[in-house]
Amino acid sequence: MRFFSDNAAAAHPAVLEALGAANTLDTAYDGDVWSKRLDGAFSELFEREVRALWIATGTAANSLALASLCPPFGGIVCHSEAHINVDECGAPEFFTHGAKLLLADGEGAKLSPEAVEEVCAGIRNDVHQVQPRALSITNATEYGRVYTPDEVAALGDVAKRRGLGFHMDGARFANAVAHLDCSPADLTWRGGVDALSFGFVKNGGMSAEALVFFRPELVDATLYRRKRAGQLFSKGRFLAAQILAMLKNDLWLDNARAANRGAAMLGQAAGSRLVHPVEANEVFLRVTADEAAKLRGLGFDFYDWGPGEARLVISWDQDEAAIRPLADAIAAL
Amino acid sequence: MRFFSDNAAAAHPAVLEALGAANTLDTAYDGDVWSKRLDGAFSELFEREVRALWIATGTAANSLALASLCPPFGGIVCHSEAHINVDECGAPEFFTHGAKLLLADGEGAKLSPEAVEEVCAGIRNDVHQVQPRALSITNATEYGRVYTPDEVAALGDVAKRRGLGFHMDGARFANAVAHLDCSPADLTWRGGVDALSFGFVKNGGMSAEALVFFRPELVDATLYRRKRAGQLFSKGRFLAAQILAMLKNDLWLDNARAANRGAAMLGQAAGSRLVHPVEANEVFLRVTADEAAKLRGLGFDFYDWGPGEARLVISWDQDEAAIRPLADAIAAL
Amino acid sequence: MRFFSDNAAAAHPAVLEALGAANTLDTAYDGDVWSKRLDGAFSELFEREVRALWIATGTAANSLALASLCPPFGGIVCHSEAHINVDECGAPEFFTHGAKLLLADGEGAKLSPEAVEEVCAGIRNDVHQVQPRALSITNATEYGRVYTPDEVAALGDVAKRRGLGFHMDGARFANAVAHLDCSPADLTWRGGVDALSFGFVKNGGMSAEALVFFRPELVDATLYRRKRAGQLFSKGRFLAAQILAMLKNDLWLDNARAANRGAAMLGQAAGSRLVHPVEANEVFLRVTADEAAKLRGLGFDFYDWGPGEARLVISWDQDEAAIRPLADAIAAL
Amino acid sequence: MRFFSDNAAAAHPAVLEALGAANTLDTAYDGDVWSKRLDGAFSELFEREVRALWIATGTAANSLALASLCPPFGGIVCHSEAHINVDECGAPEFFTHGAKLLLADGEGAKLSPEAVEEVCAGIRNDVHQVQPRALSITNATEYGRVYTPDEVAALGDVAKRRGLGFHMDGARFANAVAHLDCSPADLTWRGGVDALSFGFVKNGGMSAEALVFFRPELVDATLYRRKRAGQLFSKGRFLAAQILAMLKNDLWLDNARAANRGAAMLGQAAGSRLVHPVEANEVFLRVTADEAAKLRGLGFDFYDWGPGEARLVISWDQDEAAIRPLADAIAAL
Structure with a gap:
């Protein structure tokens, strides 16, 4: 994903x-x-x-x-x-x-x-x-x-x-x-x-x-x-x-709301890992290189955002079912 | 048209x-x-x-x-x-x-x-x-x-x-x-x-x-x-x-051939009215203002191209049936 | 000159x-x-x-x-x-x-x-x-x-x-x-x-x-x-x-008048050779290649201005004494 | 000055x-x-x-x-x-x-x-x-x-x-x-x-x-x-x-040496007031507003360079006699 x-x-x-x-x-x-x-x-x-x-x-x-x-x-x-x-x-x-x-x-x-x-x-x-x-x-x-x-x-x-x-x-x-x-x-x-x-x-x-x-x-x-x-x-x-x-x-609003919801779900899972409060459809996480590799190993792709950080962006077409596994994986780190 | x-x-x-x-x-x-x-x-x-x-x-x-x-x-x-x-x-x-x-x-x-x-x-x-x-x-x-x-x-x-x-x-x-x-x-x-x-x-x-x-x-x-x-x-x-x-x-070639064919058909109808030889999909005609009005009256739209000239451009989707009426109208001027 | x-x-x-x-x-x-x-x-x-x-x-x-x-x-x-x-x-x-x-x-x-x-x-x-x-x-x-x-x-x-x-x-x-x-x-x-x-x-x-x-x-x-x-x-x-x-x-006016005067003197000498009426400090002459060479042989330098023409520009510091020899040479062509 | x-x-x-x-x-x-x-x-x-x-x-x-x-x-x-x-x-x-x-x-x-x-x-x-x-x-x-x-x-x-x-x-x-x-x-x-x-x-x-x-x-x-x-x-x-x-x-070198010498003289006078070491012909001083006013009162003009700093630039034509009074004034602050 x-x-x-x-x-x-x-x-x-x-x-x-x-x-x-x-x-x-x-x-x-x-x-x-x-x-x-x-x-x-x-x-x-x-x-x-x-x-x-x-x-x-x-x-x-x-x-x-x-x-x-x-x-x-x-x-x-x-x-x-x-x-x-x-x-x-x-x-x-x-x-x-x-x-x-x-x-x-x-x-x-x-x-x-x-x-x-x-x-x-x-x-x-x-x-x-x-x-x-x-x-x-x-x-x-x-x-x-x-x-x-x-x-x-x-x-x-x-x-x-x-x-x-x-x-x-x-x-x-x-x-x-x-x-x-x-x-x-x-x-x-x-x-x-x-x-x-x-x-x-x-x-x-x-x-x-x-x-x-x-x-x-x-x-x-x-x-x-x-x-x-x-x-x-x-x-x-x-x-x-x-x-x-x-x-x-x-x-346009429906799509944005959907993406924002997905991001909020990830934000909640991320808790104190968050670099910035989640207000729109982007989530910035503090993750170690090992943790990032682990997430990627589970099939989640994203950008590294400088050392120790990752950026996850949610799209209009990623619904709860699509987001949930990633949210769980983040919570489980 | x-x-x-x-x-x-x-x-x-x-x-x-x-x-x-x-x-x-x-x-x-x-x-x-x-x-x-x-x-x-x-x-x-x-x-x-x-x-x-x-x-x-x-x-x-x-x-x-x-x-x-x-x-x-x-x-x-x-x-x-x-x-x-x-x-x-x-x-x-x-x-x-x-x-x-x-x-x-x-x-x-x-x-x-x-x-x-x-x-x-x-x-x-x-x-x-x-x-x-x-x-x-x-x-x-x-x-x-x-x-x-x-x-x-x-x-x-x-x-x-x-x-x-x-x-x-x-x-x-x-x-x-x-x-x-x-x-x-x-x-x-x-x-x-x-x-x-x-x-x-x-x-x-x-x-x-x-x-x-x-x-x-x-x-x-x-x-x-x-x-x-x-x-x-x-x-x-x-x-x-x-x-x-x-x-x-x-x-791309089929489309161009179709358009060129339409232009050639108009060119033939136009005969000595042609300002330029017809080689691609554009036809430039010598027409008087009255003649141009007549064509427009028949439902054909085109650009005037300076005084006494008209430009007709044929598209890939204008087939013989679409072109024929205009060709006839030009020939009948 | x-x-x-x-x-x-x-x-x-x-x-x-x-x-x-x-x-x-x-x-x-x-x-x-x-x-x-x-x-x-x-x-x-x-x-x-x-x-x-x-x-x-x-x-x-x-x-x-x-x-x-x-x-x-x-x-x-x-x-x-x-x-x-x-x-x-x-x-x-x-x-x-x-x-x-x-x-x-x-x-x-x-x-x-x-x-x-x-x-x-x-x-x-x-x-x-x-x-x-x-x-x-x-x-x-x-x-x-x-x-x-x-x-x-x-x-x-x-x-x-x-x-x-x-x-x-x-x-x-x-x-x-x-x-x-x-x-x-x-x-x-x-x-x-x-x-x-x-x-x-x-x-x-x-x-x-x-x-x-x-x-x-x-x-x-x-x-x-x-x-x-x-x-x-x-x-x-x-x-x-x-x-x-x-x-x-x-x-500024004195200088321009001086230059214009010099050009007028050349213009008068040039007569029907003039390509343009002389109104400022430039003179455009019709001259053959031979005539141009002759003038240059006498020590006058200028630009060829397309075939058969020469451009002469007079400066503020070229007085009658400086212009006269060229005027004479042109008149004598 | x-x-x-x-x-x-x-x-x-x-x-x-x-x-x-x-x-x-x-x-x-x-x-x-x-x-x-x-x-x-x-x-x-x-x-x-x-x-x-x-x-x-x-x-x-x-x-x-x-x-x-x-x-x-x-x-x-x-x-x-x-x-x-x-x-x-x-x-x-x-x-x-x-x-x-x-x-x-x-x-x-x-x-x-x-x-x-x-x-x-x-x-x-x-x-x-x-x-x-x-x-x-x-x-x-x-x-x-x-x-x-x-x-x-x-x-x-x-x-x-x-x-x-x-x-x-x-x-x-x-x-x-x-x-x-x-x-x-x-x-x-x-x-x-x-x-x-x-x-x-x-x-x-x-x-x-x-x-x-x-x-x-x-x-x-x-x-x-x-x-x-x-x-x-x-x-x-x-x-x-x-x-x-x-x-x-x-x-060019003589002029630059002269200007550098003047700056060095000021630099020496300035001592710990210097913001930067003096290597060329510019001197940046820490001065209070009162001190700056005092120098200006003595006839020396210069730019304020942000709060609490002054810039003095020496020119090729300012010799020791020209610089000395300023150097003394700075030393006396």
């Missing part, structure tokens, strides 16, 4: 069905009926007018968002362990034409307002230093930690005061919402977020994320950037249809 | 079936079994060792190819009507970090060796001028014209003599091969081509093109550029599976 | 004196008293509030201006023979992060409003094509032709109507003003120019041009771009001092 | 004289006799064949060097307090098209081989992470610390083993050589350095640094990049002449 990554899981059957249903002649690019429904669908979900674009990968969604918020000569405050800093091969630098990531730290890959302020305060306001122009957080974080609406709003206040555009990398946004049982609006624009990379691929999608702008004026330049980056698909309806299938009847 | 673009057509059922078959857990990105089969499948097709990457769009495939062949301070010789110049919103400039397209002309959007030489000869060999470093042609061209293996080889000779990397935009490569009934090898690397954007999306695919390198050493940097451009899909197996389905039993 | 280029000439003694006078301790970068005088000096010259930055080279001044007027995904309409297109090794593409030069033609490297309109009209207003965002003209042009205030204003009208930023490459702005005997204001902002590269180096300066913004809000981003491009000199006072010396007592 | 920065000091009279001597007609750009002497002059100084280019600013020299050593998708290991990271407004990112600075720490802004190894070892060798491709150190460092030839060689070994290009920011290279009394060759290429930004502006120059390549094959691309960055001066002889004047009779 594999617990490497939610990236590796299958797509939900409803997503494949949607592809079949969209497999007719329609206008190319984003002129089709599916693509045209995105703005409305996300506006409803977020309880206000938003603009939403399909983007094929989370890396591209993040980078396009950042390019819309930060000029080439600006800086983006983010956590040193943020995906945009350590796992996107410099995509933000590519799309922004060389903006600089300004790194802060914080437990569980979470940024506090104080940490953001400290980074900003350490930068002289002159042309010799890259000035902060945007803030990016990941919710849920790379360690499965979740920012609450209040925490987002506190960061939004810093962003506003400092004149920073505010981006949320929501590769696991669904898991955060599922954990908090809050409204998507409360977790984003009501807290000052300007642009959200709303992930579906890790949550049962196939090849479509949404880039949601809460400041509609950011869309125009992004449409050109999307094309220019080779991200405007000829048959965009196949991306839009996936997203609409995920939104329908809150499939 | 719509003749706007082969971009707008449905995907072939085999492509959708392949997605279903690939919908299992596997390694993320391009570590899965489908992705790993690409090098072998294309090496077989091209009768030599090649490296092949899935890329989601033709624009990205072209631009990644060009970035592998031309430094930021170099120039790319291409036709003034090349897709990379007029329809990609500056994607080549984005991926190459500002390389310059050096424009040549030629009938039917075809470049002759002389035209390429003339562009190169007009550039002083000093640091004040962008030096040509790559050559890019489209086969079949944006006007449905086809370069023969001999014509490719003649351009390959110029490229070699001038030290230019040689790229072929093969968004409609299948249509060119189908028209010529030649080997893919003869139309590419045997004529000096270094990198080919092998198109599938216009030919019954959904969202996967192949970038084929005949100089394997170009691949390494491209792997980083692909990731950095947000083009490395988490579930890459869904792209690889599409391509493998298209290659299986020469589906 | 060399007539290759005004680039090759010596600097005016007043410029060297100014360097000596500025050779004291002062604040680094542009915090010194000389640099701080630029805004005022140019505001007086242009009869309105302007912002002016020293920039070491014309290429950098042009490119920084264009980067302030055009986003990476935009296009810059210019003449196909503009210096920014053919003699700056892609600097505009570098500074703008890949904006595209959209080329128009016109006699003597001059653009007409109609030519600009034609380029713009040929671009579909969709995301697949690079949209025009800026217009750049050279005054005097690369062929020594001069735009009048009315001609500038007519282009400014097009720019305004089309929403284009308007840049003037004034590497030989002084020669244009000297020829027209008009006010600098009439030739620039009153005609809609947003940013001017005001050249001094070809006109007796050593290593300082001025970038003048008539829309002060463009300055802020440019200050960062200047630093980021390695163009913010530690001892900026030495650039500012040069410029102030050139402005003092209209030395 | 100002101790803000060696950037603020006057240029040495020999530099101004050289400008006067070069103020004649000569070939433009770098075709003049002065520019052509650079390769030879630096080859002699470095006891091997090198290629040397004039570059107007240290920021540009550093960035051009880095662009020659690191692709856009690569990383540059450097100290977190390196000038390229904190004081160049993202110039390395601009010139390299978005390469990433990979930060290490170390006392006095010095990098140890272990620190470089640690950064490299922390990066997975896959396409998701920016791979290290270059190493950049500053000698003397931003805190006036000096790498010895052995220390450089140890870092060169890491660079070689890891396949990293090796750049030295030598804005104060002269001060390092003067301190060590070693050969420039021992401090650079014999230790594995590939490219050196050899600074003159902080050491009595006006507006010219040298970029020295110990791997001549790196020059060709750099010549294009220099032009493209607007760094190729029309009258390049004025830059070359400055550099040649600095090299003549070891003026």
Whole structure:
């Protein structure tokens, strides 16, 4: 049983069905009926007018968002362990034409307002230093930690005061919402977020994320950037249809809840082995090399996460029956 | 009946079936079994060792190819009507970090060796001028014209003599091969081509093109550029599976032949109205505004292509029964 | 006697004196008293509030201006023979992060409003094509032709109507003003120019041009771009001092008048051999290879300018005595 | 008396004289006799064949060097307090098209081989992470610390083993050589350095640094990049002449020795107040706010360097008579 990554899981059957249903002649690019429904669908979900674009990968969604918020000569405050800093091969630098990531730290890959302020305060306001122009957080974080609406709003206040555009990398946004049982609006624009990379691929999608702008004026330049980056698909309806299938009847939430439940079950089994509280669908364990080998010997695969730690990620399609054996094995270590 | 673009057509059922078959857990990105089969499948097709990457769009495939062949301070010789110049919103400039397209002309959007030489000869060999470093042609061209293996080889000779990397935009490569009934090898690397954007999306695919390198050493940097451009899909197996389905039993050729046949039928009906000889799946007609309106009145949709011209593009799924009424209508004008 | 280029000439003694006078301790970068005088000096010259930055080279001044007027995904309409297109090794593409030069033609490297309109009209207003965002003209042009205030204003009208930023490459702005005997204001902002590269180096300066913004809000981003491009000199006072010396007592105009006079003398001698009317300090002659060789045999050096043409450029320090022998030699051909 | 920065000091009279001597007609750009002497002059100084280019600013020299050593998708290991990271407004990112600075720490802004190894070892060798491709150190460092030839060689070994290009920011290279009394060759290429930004502006120059390549094959691309960055001066002889004047009779060494002597004098006076050992021309002191105010009250100006610290920089033209009063004042605190 594999617990490497939610990236590796299958797509939900409803997503494949949607592809079949969209497999007719329609206008190319984003002129089709599916693509045209995105703005409305996300506006409803977020309880206000938003603009939403399909983007094929989370890396591209993040980078396009950042390019819309930060000029080439600006800086983006983010956590040193943020995906945009350590796992996107410099995509933000590519799309922004060389903006600089300004790194802060914080437990569980979470940024506090104080940490953001400290980074900003350490930068002289002159042309010799890259000035902060945007803030990016990941919710849920790379360690499965979740920012609450209040925490987002506190960061939004810093962003506003400092004149920073505010981006949320929501590769696991669904898991955060599922954990908090809050409204998507409360977790984003009501807290000052300007642009959200709303992930579906890790949550049962196939090849479509949404880039949601809460400041509609950011869309125009992004449409050109999307094309220019080779991200405007000829048959965009196949991306839009996936997203609409995920939104329908809150499939995105159901999937996230399922994954979160699995993680919680493992978390309970892990007890004091936990490196981080389990809030989303990731579980980080303290295990010795022997213990890790033992688990692998039982057929469980996962990543080592530095010495003495292991990362287990639960997917939308791993139900209690799939998780239980691993939970038992962990408890028995 | 719509003749706007082969971009707008449905995907072939085999492509959708392949997605279903690939919908299992596997390694993320391009570590899965489908992705790993690409090098072998294309090496077989091209009768030599090649490296092949899935890329989601033709624009990205072209631009990644060009970035592998031309430094930021170099120039790319291409036709003034090349897709990379007029329809990609500056994607080549984005991926190459500002390389310059050096424009040549030629009938039917075809470049002759002389035209390429003339562009190169007009550039002083000093640091004040962008030096040509790559050559890019489209086969079949944006006007449905086809370069023969001999014509490719003649351009390959110029490229070699001038030290230019040689790229072929093969968004409609299948249509060119189908028209010529030649080997893919003869139309590419045997004529000096270094990198080919092998198109599938216009030919019954959904969202996967192949970038084929005949100089394997170009691949390494491209792997980083692909990731950095947000083009490395988490579930890459869904792209690889599409391509493998298209290659299986020469589906790519069958589809292209079908589309070419439809275009030929229209070409015959059009007679002296043809702006360009019909060699692939595109037909350019001289029609008055009244004639165009008449055709549209009969239910045929297409693009005006400058004053007094119309462009009709045939898709893989438009068979004789679908084409005949339009052919008759054109003949009756 | 060399007539290759005004680039090759010596600097005016007043410029060297100014360097000596500025050779004291002062604040680094542009915090010194000389640099701080630029805004005022140019505001007086242009009869309105302007912002002016020293920039070491014309290429950098042009490119920084264009980067302030055009986003990476935009296009810059210019003449196909503009210096920014053919003699700056892609600097505009570098500074703008890949904006595209959209080329128009016109006699003597001059653009007409109609030519600009034609380029713009040929671009579909969709995301697949690079949209025009800026217009750049050279005054005097690369062929020594001069735009009048009315001609500038007519282009400014097009720019305004089309929403284009308007840049003037004034590497030989002084020669244009000297020829027209008009006010600098009439030739620039009153005609809609947003940013001017005001050249001094070809006109007796050593290593300082001025970038003048008539829309002060463009300055802020440019200050960062200047630093980021390695163009913010530690001892900026030495650039500012040069410029102030050139402005003092209209030395810039005197120098340009002297050069223009020399060119006019050659133009008169050349008569029907002239390829372009002589309006600034450049003379383009029709000469056979034999005639060119003869002139060189007499000790006159110059560039061949394509087959059967020669370019002669007069510098600020070539007075009548220096020009007369060449004029006589041309007349005697 | 100002101790803000060696950037603020006057240029040495020999530099101004050289400008006067070069103020004649000569070939433009770098075709003049002065520019052509650079390769030879630096080859002699470095006891091997090198290629040397004039570059107007240290920021540009550093960035051009880095662009020659690191692709856009690569990383540059450097100290977190390196000038390229904190004081160049993202110039390395601009010139390299978005390469990433990979930060290490170390006392006095010095990098140890272990620190470089640690950064490299922390990066997975896959396409998701920016791979290290270059190493950049500053000698003397931003805190006036000096790498010895052995220390450089140890870092060169890491660079070689890891396949990293090796750049030295030598804005104060002269001060390092003067301190060590070693050969420039021992401090650079014999230790594995590939490219050196050899600074003159902080050491009595006006507006010219040298970029020295110990791997001549790196020059060709750099010549294009220099032009493209607007760094190729029309009258390049004025830059070359400055550099040649600095090299003549070891003026560069004399100036650096003078500045180092002044700093040493202050260092001695400062005693236990020193934050870093004084090895070059910078002195970092622990002073209370009151003490700093007292020094300023006596007419000494300098930068606060974080709370409780002050930075004093000595210039080539501050002799013992100029330094003594400050030394006494510090001793008397």
